[in-house]
Amino acid sequence: MDPRTGLPVVGMVGAGQLARMTHQAAIPLGQSLRVLAESPQDGAALVAADVVIGTHTSYEDLLAFAAGCDVLTFDHEHVPTELIRSLAEAGHAVYPGADALVHAQDKAVLREALVQAGIPGPSWSRVSTVDHLVAFGAQHGWPVVLKVARGGYDGRGVWFLSESAAASHVLDGDRAYIVEQRVPILRELAVLVARSPYGQVSVWPIVQTVQRDGICVEVIAPAPELSEEVAGVAATLAVRLAAELGVVGVMAVELFETGHGLLVNELAMRPHNSGHWTIEGSRTSQFEQHLRAVLDYPLGTTTMTAPWVVMANLLGGPDGGMGIDERAHHAMAQWPDVKLHLYGKSSRPGRKLGHVTALGSDLAEVRARAQAAVSYLHQGGHP
Amino acid sequence: MDPRTGLPVVGMVGAGQLARMTHQAAIPLGQSLRVLAESPQDGAALVAADVVIGTHTSYEDLLAFAAGCDVLTFDHEHVPTELIRSLAEAGHAVYPGADALVHAQDKAVLREALVQAGIPGPSWSRVSTVDHLVAFGAQHGWPVVLKVARGGYDGRGVWFLSESAAASHVLDGDRAYIVEQRVPILRELAVLVARSPYGQVSVWPIVQTVQRDGICVEVIAPAPELSEEVAGVAATLAVRLAAELGVVGVMAVELFETGHGLLVNELAMRPHNSGHWTIEGSRTSQFEQHLRAVLDYPLGTTTMTAPWVVMANLLGGPDGGMGIDERAHHAMAQWPDVKLHLYGKSSRPGRKLGHVTALGSDLAEVRARAQAAVSYLHQGGHP
Numbered sequence: 001m002d003p004r005t006g007l008p009v010v011g012m013v014g015a016g017q018l019a020r021m022t023h024q025a026a027i028p029l030g031q032s033l034r035v036l037a038e039s040p041q042d043g044a045a046l047v048a049a050d051v052v053i054g055t056h057t058s059y060e061d062l063l064a065f066a067a068g069c070d071v072l073t074f075d076h077e078h079v080p081t082e083l084i085r086s087l088a089e090a091g092h093a094v095y096p097g098a099d100a101l102v103h104a105q106d107k108a109v110l111r112e113a114l115v116q117a118g119i120p121g122p123s124w125s126r127v128s129t130v131d132h133l134v135a136f137g138a139q140h141g142w143p144v145v146l147k148v149a150r151g152g153y154d155g156r157g158v159w160f161l162s163e164s165a166a167a168s169h170v171l172d173g174d175r176a177y178i179v180e181q182r183v184p185i186l187r188e189l190a191v192l193v194a195r196s197p198y199g200q201v202s203v204w205p206i207v208q209t210v211q212r213d214g215i216c217v218e219v220i221a222p223a224p225e226l227s228e229e230v231a232g233v234a235a236t237l238a239v240r241l242a243a244e245l246g247v248v249g250v251m252a253v254e255l256f257e258t259g260h261g262l263l264v265n266e267l268a269m270r271p272h273n274s275g276h277w278t279i280e281g282s283r284t285s286q287f288e289q290h291l292r293a294v295l296d297y298p299l300g301t302t303t304m305t306a307p308w309v310v311m312a313n314l315l316g317g318p319d320g321g322m323g324i325d326e327r328a329h330h331a332m333a334q335w336p337d338v339k340l341h342l343y344g345k346s347s348r349p350g351r352k353l354g355h356v357t358a359l360g361s362d363l364a365e366v367r368a369r370a371q372a373a374v375s376y377l378h379q380g381g382h383p
Numbered sequence: 384m385d386p387r388t389g390l391p392v393v394g395m396v397g398a399g400q401l402a403r404m405t406h407q408a409a410i411p412l413g414q415s416l417r418v419l420a421e422s423p424q425d426g427a428a429l430v431a432a433d434v435v436i437g438t439h440t441s442y443e444d445l446l447a448f449a450a451g452c453d454v455l456t457f458d459h460e461h462v463p464t465e466l467i468r469s470l471a472e473a474g475h476a477v478y479p480g481a482d483a484l485v486h487a488q489d490k491a492v493l494r495e496a497l498v499q500a501g502i503p504g505p506s507w508s509r510v511s512t513v514d515h516l517v518a519f520g521a522q523h524g525w526p527v528v529l530k531v532a533r534g535g536y537d538g539r540g541v542w543f544l545s546e547s548a549a550a551s552h553v554l555d556g557d558r559a560y561i562v563e564q565r566v567p568i569l570r571e572l573a574v575l576v577a578r579s580p581y582g583q584v585s586v587w588p589i590v591q592t593v594q595r596d597g598i599c600v601e602v603i604a605p606a607p608e609l610s611e612e613v614a615g616v617a618a619t620l621a622v623r624l625a626a627e628l629g630v631v632g633v634m635a636v637e638l639f640e641t642g643h644g645l646l647v648n649e650l651a652m653r654p655h656n657s658g659h660w661t662i663e664g665s666r667t668s669q670f671e672q673h674l675r676a677v678l679d680y681p682l683g684t685t686t687m688t689a690p691w692v693v694m695a696n697l698l699g700g701p702d703g704g705m706g707i708d709e710r711a712h713h714a715m716a717q718w719p720d721v722k723l724h725l726y727g728k729s730s731r732p733g734r735k736l737g738h739v740t741a742l743g744s745d746l747a748e749v750r751a752r753a754q755a756a757v758s759y760l761h762q763g764g765h766p
Contacts, residue, residue, distance in 0.1 A: 001708075004424055004729075005725075005727045006706045007708050007725075021411075024410040026430075027406070028404075028723065030711070030726070030737070046388070046432060047406075047431075048430075049428070283722075297712055300719050325384075325390050325391065329681065332680050333681035336667075336683050339411070340412065344388045344415070346389075
């Protein structure tokens with residue numbers, strides 16, 4: 001409990017843009033997010049009052065950080081499960097707990113849990129040799145999708161392999177892999193759900209996510225032309241999964257929509273890129289909801305604030321010779337109704353530097369507006 | 384320019400709730416508000432990364448604070464004009480500047496400017512003796528309103544005086560006073576306007592403010608049953624005043640609606656309590672707009688996000704034996720669609736501890752919801 005405010009203290013391990021936006025949401029709740037940052041330059045470390053420098057793989061650092069917090073939560077899924085268990089055994093409230101979080105850390109563990117729960121996913125197998133990989137492809141068809149079980153993200157640690165590429169692929173003997181059937185998909189969807197320790201659950205409208213080179217570039221809320229039936233299936237699936245895995249906080253379930261129903265692709269147990277639209281687009285943002293959930297506060301309404309909300313990621317680009325200040329200036333002049341979010345990061349090609357959100361009643365117009373604004377910010381000029 | 388982000392640095396003198404909410408709005412702009420706080424316990428000092436402890440009446444402190452900023456602005460109007468002038472002469476960008484800000488500091492200067500601009504206000508006079516006060520009342524009718532020219536707020540420094548009370552009132556020879564005619568008013572309105580150094584101006588819809596004991600307790604946006612004509616007069620008046628006074632940043636113009644039109648009551652040149660509703664209720668909040676204005680960025684859209692938005696102030700109260708954490712918990716359970724804003728302050732009766740915002744399409748329901756939530760938070764139970 002913070003004696004200055006009479007409110008519990010939330011500590012977030014990791015200080016990237018998710019922690020940065022969580023701190024923003026913490027302020028109206030009377031909170032000030034405590035962050036464990038790798039570096040004082042981390043996005044959240046630039047804006048939060050209570051920053052501890054340390055490493056998420058050091059138990060010593062984690063324990064020292066936890067000492068000032070009533071609840072611990074995460075900006076990413078990279079804290080080793082055994083350290084989370086040790087923190088819990090030392091009496092710290094950690095949300096999500098290790099037994100839940102492992103499903104967002106290890107794709108093999110997730111696939112096993114989905115099979116056990118009867119929740120559909122692509123055909124899959126653990127794989128440790130090229131022979132096994134080739135046999136899986138022979139059974140399920142080519143190409144296949146090879147994934148490191150742990151540590152991949154934004155397209156890294158994922159390979160789409162033809163038969164000949166599979167036969168010559170080199171598996172790292174120190175890593176665990178899974179192989180999945182490459183299913184023909186209509187599009188990708190995501191369901192965002194929040195769950196409190198008490199067991200209260202809330203769901204936002206199902207969204208469509210658009211990827212490019214394995215990186216999310218656009219999120220459309222709600223997913224266009226999604227039948228009520230499929231939306232209901234997706235929401236029910238996410239709520240059930242959150243309860244079965246014992247999730248506390250926000251969980252994003254990435255789904256494939258196929259001609260034969262929905263398949264679970266991946267999970268994230270934290271605020272997620274597919275939910276950034278909720279900052280302006282929902283009465284309660286995913287960041288506020290994550291805080292409410294880990295604090296075991298009652299959850300907020302997830303009603304949308306506009307018929308259509310589109311979020312577009314700002315990736316580092318050529319910049320057109322202009323600094324971000326000048327590009328932001330121009331974008332604000334041209335699109336006074338597009339909301340800009342900058343993460344305080346230096347630019348590198350392909351790096352997520354921020355995002356924009358547009359809202360309105362005409363989907364085509366809203367998408368075009370978000371894309372035009374983010375394209376200008378990315379390129380420093382029109383394409 | 385912050386070398387870490389490539390963006391200019393805004394410094395705010397004062398670290399109360401206005402600075403706290405401005406920091407919240409600064410985060411998505413890629414900014415981190417630098418605040419000059421009296422104490423590390425100040426509301427904004429609890430949440431901002433870049434806090435300097437100092438006094439706003441010390442030129443030394445102001446100058447040291449300004450050294451790290453590209454633009455200086457204010458959480459309050461208490462910085463002496465001559466210090467602002469010295470900062471500007473030393474080459475610092477200070478918004479609003481001294482020539483504008485003095486109108487929010489000194490009620491006599493404001494009244495003179497309004498007379499000169501032909502903008503209506505109540506009849507008034509500078510007053511320095513009881514004889515003068517009594518003569519004013521004899522001419523304009525009793526009671527009269529006596530105000531200290533500088534430093535009064537939230538009902539302090541304001542007296543409603545009958546003839547007998549005026550005759551025995553003691554004027555402090557060290558202070559300047561004005562006396563105003565007490566006009567019969569229908570209600571109080573406020574217009575919020577933002578202006579950039581370039582001269583771009585934006586206005587939010589006119590709101591109704593409800594006061595109790597001289598303190599704002601509720602703001603209704605837009606002001607109910609306000610004719611388009613009167614709304615237009617109010618907006619035009621505010622835009623014209625902002626331009627004539629050379630305001631940069633947000634300015635709130637408090638108005639009396641009377642049977643004979645609108646009269647200007649007071650000004651504030653900063654984000655203002657009458658604009659807290661804009662955080663959720665407008666596409667661009669007053670805090671974001673203030674930052675955009677002082678940074679000379681193009682201003683954002685001020686479209687409302689719902690037909691009706693009601694803000695109710697949370698004042699310190701009896702608390703019903705519950706801490707704020709428990710009261711917030713209960714309020715969130717009962718009103719999942721009311722947005723809570725806590726300022727990180729300890730409770731004292733009558734102190735502004737936070738506010739709530741409710742939105743919707745039925746004004747009576749929205750008002751009732753906001754009032755019920757704030758009443759629960761205030762009393763720790765239903766009345």
